[in-house]
Amino acid sequence: MISDLQNLLPILAQGFGTTLAIFGLTLLFSIPLGLLVAVLKMSKYKVIRYPVAFYISVMRGTPLLLQIVAIYFGSYYLSQSAGADFSFDRFPAVIVAFSVNYAAYFAEIFRGGIESIPKGQYEAATMLGLSKSQTFFRIILPQVLKRVVPASANEVITLVKDTSLAQVIAVTELFALAKKQQAVYASIFPLFVAGIFYYVANLILSVFFSYLERKLNYYR
Amino acid sequence: MEDHILEVKHLKKSFYDSKKGREIQVLKDISFNMKCGDVLSIIGPSGSGKSTLLRCITQLETMDGGEVRVCNKNMVVPGSNPIRYAPKADLAEIRLSTGLVFQNFNLFPHLTVLQNVTLAPIRVLKLEPHSARIRAMRLLKRMGLESKARAYPCELSGGQQQRVSIARALAMNPKVLFFDEPTSALDPELTGEILKVIKSLAEEEMTMVIVTHEMAFARDVANQVLFMDDGVVVEKGTPEYVFGQSQNERLQSFLSRFSQNG
Ligand SMILES: Nc1ncnc2c1ncn2[C@@H]1O[C@H](COP(=O)(O)OP(=O)(O)OP(=O)(O)O)[C@@H](O)[C@H]1O
Numbered sequence: 001m002i003s004d005l006q007n008l009l010p011i012l013a014q015g016f017g018t019t020l021a022i023f024g025l026t027l028l029f030s031i032p033l034g035l036l037v038a039v040l041k042m043s044k045y046k047v048i049r050y051p052v053a054f055y056i057s058v059m060r061g062t063p064l065l066l067q068i069v070a071i072y073f074g075s076y077y078l079s080q081s082a083g084a085d086f087s088f089d090r091f092p093a094v095i096v097a098f099s100v101n102y103a104a105y106f107a108e109i110f111r112g113g114i115e116s117i118p119k120g121q122y123e124a125a126t127m128l129g130l131s132k133s134q135t136f137f138r139i140i141l142p143q144v145l146k147r148v149v150p151a152s153a154n155e156v157i158t159l160v161k162d163t164s165l166a167q168v169i170a171v172t173e174l175f176a177l178a179k180k181q182q183a184v185y186a187s188i189f190p191l192f193v194a195g196i197f198y199y200v201a202n203l204i205l206s207v208f209f210s211y212l213e214r215k216l217n218y219y220r
Numbered sequence: 221m222e223d224h225i226l227e228v229k230h231l232k233k234s235f236y237d238s239k240k241g242r243e244i245q246v247l248k249d250i251s252f253n254m255k256c257g258d259v260l261s262i263i264g265p266s267g268s269g270k271s272t273l274l275r276c277i278t279q280l281e282t283m284d285g286g287e288v289r290v291c292n293k294n295m296v297v298p299g300s301n302p303i304r305y306a307p308k309a310d311l312a313e314i315r316l317s318t319g320l321v322f323q324n325f326n327l328f329p330h331l332t333v334l335q336n337v338t339l340a341p342i343r344v345l346k347l348e349p350h351s352a353r354i355r356a357m358r359l360l361k362r363m364g365l366e367s368k369a370r371a372y373p374c375e376l377s378g379g380q381q382q383r384v385s386i387a388r389a390l391a392m393n394p395k396v397l398f399f400d401e402p403t404s405a406l407d408p409e410l411t412g413e414i415l416k417v418i419k420s421l422a423e424e425e426m427t428m429v430i431v432t433h434e435m436a437f438a439r440d441v442a443n444q445v446l447f448m449d450d451g452v453v454v455e456k457g458t459p460e461y462v463f464g465q466s467q468n469e470r471l472q473s474f475l476s477r478f479s480q481n482g
C-alpha cells in the first residue's frame with residue numbers, strides 16, 4: 001500500500017498540475033471576460049444586449065462536456081470546410097471552452113452585483129463630477145466585488161471539480177490519470193487518492209474565501 | 221440683473237406614467253431667481269414636484285422646457301424649442317458649480333469619511349492628495365467630525381453621515397448648494413445638528429436651496445420661501461410674507477395641515 005502510494009503520487013501529482021493549470025487559466029480568462037459580458041448585457045443597445053443574452057443562455061443551457069467537444073472538434077471541421085487548416089490543440093481547446101462557459105456564469109453573478117448597487121451611488125458620483133469610468137471603477141466595482149464573493153466562491157469550487165471534464169478530449173488531468181491507474185492496480189485506491197486531491201484543494205479554497213469575506217467586512 | 225447666481229425660467233418637466241399610459245406634467249411653469257448669498261426654502265405638499273425641480277436644476281433629470289442659468293452660464297440653448305442642452309463642457313462646468321445633499325446621504329460605504337470627502341477633489345479638481353486632505357479635515361472639523369475621519373460611514377449615526385455628505389459637497393466649492401429634505405431620514409433628535417450646520421453656512425453667505433418639511437426651519441434660515449403645489453409656484457416671498465401675511469388659500473390649508481400634524 002505504501003509503495004503503491006509512492007508510485008502513484010508522482011503520477012497523480014502530475015495530473016493535478018494539469019488540473020491546476022486548467023483551473024488557474026480558466027479563472028484568469030473567465031473573470032475579466034465575465035465582467036465584460038456583464039457590462040455588455042446591460043448595454044442600452046439591443047444589438048449588443050440580445051446576442052450577449054443568447055450567448056449566456058447557450059452556455060448555461062447546454063452541458064460543458066458538450067461545449068468542450070464542440071470547440072475541439074467543431075473548430076477542426078469548421079476550418080476544414082472553410083478550406084483552412086486550423087484546429088485547437090487539446091489543452092487550449094479545454095481552456096477556451098472552460099473560459100467562455102465560466103464567463104457566462106460569472107457574468108450573471110457580476111450583473112446581479114452591479115444591479116444591486118443603489119441608484120443613489122451613481123447620482124452622488126455624478127454630482128461630484130466623477131466621470132462614468134471613475135464612477136464604475138472607484139465607486140461601483142469595489143462594492144460589487146464584496147457582494148459577489150459568496151456566489152463566485154461557489155463557482156470557483158465547482159470549477160475545481162469540473163476540470164475533470166477535460167478528459168473527454170483526452171487531456172490527462174488528475175481524474176483521467178487516476179482512472180488509468182485504477183486499471184493498472186485493479187483497485188479504486190487511485191481514485192480515492194485523486195478524491196483527496198480535489199477535496200484538499202477545495203478545503204483550501206473555502207478557507208481562503210471565508211477569509212476574504214471577513215476581510216471585506218470592514219464596511220457593510 | 222446680471223448678478224443672479226441662479227435663474228430658472230418657465231421650467232417644465234413631464235414623466236411618462238405607465239399606469240395611466242400618458243405623460244404627466246410634474247413641473248408646469250417654474251420661475252425664480254437667486255442672488256449670491258440667498259437662502260431659498262422650498263415647501264409644498266408631497267408630490268408637488270420639489271425633488272424633481274432640484275433634480276432638473278442639478279442635471280440628474282432632463283427638463284422638457286424652459287431655461288436654467290447658473291452663474292450666468294446657460295444650461296440649455298436659449299429659446300430652443302424643443303430644448304437643446306448646452307455643449308457637454310458647459311454642462312460639466314455648471315454641474316461643478318452645483319452641489320446636492322441627498323435625503324439619504326448616499327455616502328460611499330467602502331470609503332472612509334476622509335476618502336469620501338477627498339475623492340472628488342483629487343480625481344475631478346485634480347488637487348494634490350495632501351492639500352485635499354488638509355481641506356477635508358478643515359471641513360470635517362467644522363462639522364465636528366475630525367475624530368471620525370478614519371471611520372466608515374456605517375459606523376456613524378445618521379446625523380453624522382449627513383454632516384459628512386455636506387462636507388463632501390462643500391469640498392467641491394459649489395456656488396449653489398441644494399438640499400433635498402436633508403433631515404427627513406433622521407430621527408427627530410438628530411435633525412437639530414443638521415439644521416445648525418445649514419444655519420452656519422447661511423451665515424457665511426453660502427447660496428442654498430433647501431427643500432424641507434421643517435416649517436420652523438424654512439422660516440428661520442431662509443430669506444426667500446417658495447411654496448409649490450401641483451407643479452406650480454403658488455407663493456413666493458420673504459418668510460414674513462409667506463408664513464405671515466399671505467392670504468393664499470392653498471398655502472393656508474397646507475400650513476394649517478402642518479400645524480395640526482405637529
Ligand atoms: N422618475 C419618475 N418617473 C415617473 N414619475 C415620477 C418620477 N419622479 C417623480 N415622479 C412623479 O412626479 C411627481 C412629483 O414628484 P417629486 O418627487 O418631485 O415630489 P416631491 O414634491 O419631492 O414630493 P415629496 O415631498 O414626497 O418628496 C410625483 O407624482 C411622482 O410620482
Ligand SMILES: [Mg+2]
Pocket residue numbers: 270271272400401
Ligand atoms: Mg421629494
